[in-house]
Amino acid sequence: MAYKKPSQKFSGKIREVTVGSGLKLGGESVLPFYKFDGDTGAKPAVGMEIWDVFPESWPQSLKDIFGPYADDPVKWAKFCVEKYNPDFICIKFEGANPEGDDRSPEDCARIAERLAGEVPVPLVIAGCDSDEKNAKVFTKVAEALPDKNYVFLSAIEANYKEIGAACGMAYGNIVSAESSVDLNLAKQLNILITQLGVKPEKMVMNPGCAAVGYGFEYVVTTMDRIKLAALDQNDSTLQMPIISPVSFETWKAKEAIATEEDMPEWGGQEERGIAMEVSTAAGVLAAGSNAVILRHPKSVEVIRKFIDELL
Amino acid sequence: MARFITIGERIHVISPVIRKALQERDPKPIIERAREQVEAGANYLDVNIGPADRDGEELMPWVVKLLQQEFPNTPLCLDTANTKALEAGIKVYDRKAGKPIINSADAGSRIGMIDLAAEYDAMVIGLCAKEGIPRDNDERIQYCTEILDRAMAAGLDPENILFDPLFVVVKGMQDKQQEVLEALRQITEMGFKTTGGLSNVSNGCPKELRGLIEATFCAMAIQCGLTSAIVNPLNKMLMDIIKTADVIKGRNLYCDSYLEL
Numbered sequence: 001m002a003y004k005k006p007s008q009k010f011s012g013k014i015r016e017v018t019v020g021s022g023l024k025l026g027g028e029s030v031l032p033f034y035k036f037d038g039d040t041g042a043k044p045a046v047g048m049e050i051w052d053v054f055p056e057s058w059p060q061s062l063k064d065i066f067g068p069y070a071d072d073p074v075k076w077a078k079f080c081v082e083k084y085n086p087d088f089i090c091i092k093f094e095g096a097n098p099e100g101d102d103r104s105p106e107d108c109a110r111i112a113e114r115l116a117g118e119v120p121v122p123l124v125i126a127g128c129d130s131d132e133k134n135a136k137v138f139t140k141v142a143e144a145l146p147d148k149n150y151v152f153l154s155a156i157e158a159n160y161k162e163i164g165a166a167c168g169m170a171y172g173n174i175v176s177a178e179s180s181v182d183l184n185l186a187k188q189l190n191i192l193i194t195q196l197g198v199k200p201e202k203m204v205m206n207p208g209c210a211a212v213g214y215g216f217e218y219v220v221t222t223m224d225r226i227k228l229a230a231l232d233q234n235d236s237t238l239q240m241p242i243i244s245p246v247s248f249e250t251w252k253a254k255e256a257i258a259t260e261e262d263m264p265e266w267g268g269q270e271e272r273g274i275a276m277e278v279s280t281a282a283g284v285l286a287a288g289s290n291a292v293i294l295r296h297p298k299s300v301e302v303i304r305k306f307i308d309e310l311l
Numbered sequence: 312m313a314r315f316i317t318i319g320e321r322i323h324v325i326s327p328v329i330r331k332a333l334q335e336r337d338p339k340p341i342i343e344r345a346r347e348q349v350e351a352g353a354n355y356l357d358v359n360i361g362p363a364d365r366d367g368e369e370l371m372p373w374v375v376k377l378l379q380q381e382f383p384n385t386p387l388c389l390d391t392a393n394t395k396a397l398e399a400g401i402k403v404y405d406r407k408a409g410k411p412i413i414n415s416a417d418a419g420s421r422i423g424m425i426d427l428a429a430e431y432d433a434m435v436i437g438l439c440a441k442e443g444i445p446r447d448n449d450e451r452i453q454y455c456t457e458i459l460d461r462a463m464a465a466g467l468d469p470e471n472i473l474f475d476p477l478f479v480v481v482k483g484m485q486d487k488q489q490e491v492l493e494a495l496r497q498i499t500e501m502g503f504k505t506t507g508g509l510s511n512v513s514n515g516c517p518k519e520l521r522g523l524i525e526a527t528f529c530a531m532a533i534q535c536g537l538t539s540a541i542v543n544p545l546n547k548m549l550m551d552i553i554k555t556a557d558v559i560k561g562r563n564l565y566c567d568s569y570l571e572l
Contacts, residue, residue, distance in 0.1 A: 011313075187566035195571075229564045233314070237572065238564070 007037045012234035014041060014227075014290070017201055017241050019174060020122025020149055023087055025204060025290045026241030031227065032288045033310045044307050045087035045291040046300055047124060049247045050076045052103065052111050053095035059257060061270035062295060073111055077119045084300050090124040090153070090245070090293045091115055096137050097128035105133075105140035112141045116148060124293065126153040126245065135159040139166040147172035153245060154178030154206050157185070160193050168198030176243055181208035181218045183225055190237045204290075205240045211250040212279045223287035241290035250276040251295055274298045282306055312562045315553050316539035318388050318412070319345075319353030320510060322374075324361035333360055333370060341374065342381050349385050351544035356382070357414060358400075359390035367396025372403040379405050388436075388541075390414035394427060401431045410434050414541075415475065417441060418454035422461050428472075429465035436506055437462075437472045439494070444477060451476050451494045455501075473506040473539055474498045480514045481524060488512075488528070492535045499536025506539040507532070509549070522546040530556060 008030070016027035027041030034040065054070050055063065063070070069079040077089045093108045095101040115123055125141050127134030138152045139162065154176040155163035168175040177193050179185040186207040194200055207226055210219045223242060230238040250256055256273035258266065266272060277299040281292045285307065294300050321344050324330050332340040345356055356378060363370050371389065378387060386409035389400045397413055404411045415436035416424035428435035437458040439451040455474055462469055476494035479487050491507075498505050512528045513521035526549040529540055533556045544550060551570055557563040 183564065184566050187564055188568055191566060191568045191572070195568075225564070233312075233563060235564060237566070 005036075008034070009038065010231035010234075012231040012236075012239060014230060014241055015201055015239045016042065017174065017204055018149055019045075019088060019124075019151055023122050025243070026239075029231065031231070032286055035311060040311060042290070043311055044285050044289060046304050046307070047088035047090050047291060047293045048080045048084060048086040048300060049090045049092055049126075049245075049293050049295050050080065051092050051094045052108065053101060055094075058251065058295075059269060059273055061273065062251075065297060074114050074118050077115055081119060081121055084297045086121065086300060088122045088124055088151075088291070089115070089119055090126055092126040092128075092248075093134075093137055094128055096130075096133055098130050098133055100128070105136045108137045109140040109144035113144045116145050116150075122150060123148075124151040124153055124243070126248075126293075131156060131159045135162040135166075138163050142167040142171035142173050145171070145173070149174055149202075151176055151204060151243065153243065155189075155193060157189060157192075160189060161196060164193045164196045164198045168193065168202050169196070172202070174202050174204060176204045176206050177240070178206040179208060181210070181215065181222050183207070183222050186222070186226060187229075187235075187237050190240060194237070200236070200240065203240045204243050205238075206243050206245065209244045209246060209249050209280075209284065211253040211256075211276055212283060213255070214249070214253060216280070216283060220283060220287040223284065223289065227288040242284075242288055243291040243293070244281075244284040244289040245293045246277060246281045246284060247293050247295040247299075250280050270296075274302075278302050312560065313538070314557050314562045315533065315537075316354045316506075317352065317544060317550070317553060318355040318357050318506070318539060318541045319348035319351075319544045320357050320359075320508070320541045321348055321543060321545070322356060322378075323359040323390075324363075325359070330361075333374065336373060338377050341377060345378055345382055345385075348544045349382055351547070352550050353385070353542070353544040355386050355388045355409075355412060357388040357390050357541060359414075360393075360396065361391065363391055363393050363396050367391060367393040368399045371396040371400035375400045375403055384408050386411065388412040388414050392421065394423065397424070397427060398431070401427075401433060410471070412436060412473070416458060418457040422458065425458060425461045425467060425472075426465045429462070429467035432471075434471045434473065435467070436475050438475045438477060439498075440477050444479060448490055448494045448497065452497060455498060455503075469503055473504050475505070475507050478507040478509065478511040478528070481512050481528075482515045492531060495532055495535040495537055499538075504538045505536060506541065507537065508541040510541075510543060522548055525549055526552045529553065533560070 013029040014026040017025045024042040030037040069076040095103040151174045152167040156178050167173045177189045229235040256276045281303045328340045411433045413435040415438045417438040417440050419441035439454040445451045509525040513524040558565050
């Protein structure tokens, strides 16, 4: 009997969400990279992270690359776009942290406006460690940039009402629903945000991210189960594309920040940092992430190649 | 695993309001009944026009078009013994929301409905009965097999059949309840989908007990494998139990708001 290639068909499909004016996320009706089974949707997007302040805490190797441009976010973003061609720029308002520079929401909005005006790729707006401050910053930024379809990273259980109402509803941008590696809460938060009135096509989700070796198995199994519920059970509350802020996690890990003097047996610090970022990004992409945020240009290059060769 | 399917039973010629509306081609009462069921979460709507010997061929397409126009996302279950009326209904049926279900074939005089389902690529309820209520489960499984044979001959994928072991009334046939549940288990073990009319179970009981009896029977039947049922969707307890059973069965991912969906 002739061999008949099996293929797995699902009744569900990840919703296609447009970021900015033309960057599409999601749309797949098969497991990640299973192009032999059907439509893999839009290619996973690769974005680069920049800060609103000089990234003093970043490892020297990154400061060597971005340092000359990092005194101004617009200059920094343009350098990234021109040199490394990312699909989007993620501006993280680290300077808004009340325990740091405490930059005002109005100031943040002005920076975001300049970026929007001068950077040709879509923006992802990320906040600092204060959920309360983020709600204020996001509201102002969304107000300054209405109907841009920019992604706001993220709304969590504590501030989703404010962020959902401002970013998702009043000012026509995209809300990312963030939960910390909790399958049931991921679903619940999506429901709460849609019940608020945010349209599902104006939503993405970040069901939690971690660096490899730091509870990463939980991240992967959570993402797997979300994708299976979305596809196999056709669960419309989980059919949002997933965005993973990989760099936020991997560049905090000791493998990325320990210097060669401190850990001579671990080898070169820059290579370690890239390896952490690349393996984490490859892992979340294989588990269903539709967009990853990265820092190191080498990681961007490797992950882009990884995606291109698999699709 | 797919979620439990509910088929709303409230558009039925036995109701005087619906009978009159069907006779007079009055859309309003029919749409009202459809709306309350859709809003209560019915996945399918059963449309029972009775035998409709006189005008079934004209009546069924009318009601199909009426409902699909108003509720394009809700597939229908066409319920009549009148083959010509069924055919006419299926011909105008829009499949966007899902295949129509024919209600129903049996192993007796209505076995031809299997051929009809095959011809029109419809789903069909296969009543495991021939004349009256089956005597025991040997008979039920025998009829189930006869329906399957007919489906094989007609080229109908058994995926398209919902086997109905024939739920029976608790008040009077109390000793048969476990047998029906056991039949569900056997049909499920054969790998087939099942359904049944829950109101059969509570028929003749006081109104305040009917909802409870139907909900309890349904929960027990789901554990035996029941994959769909013909229900009164306005019975909130029943609908909540079905949703909860889907969660416990792992057919729907739990979240705190699962009842609100």
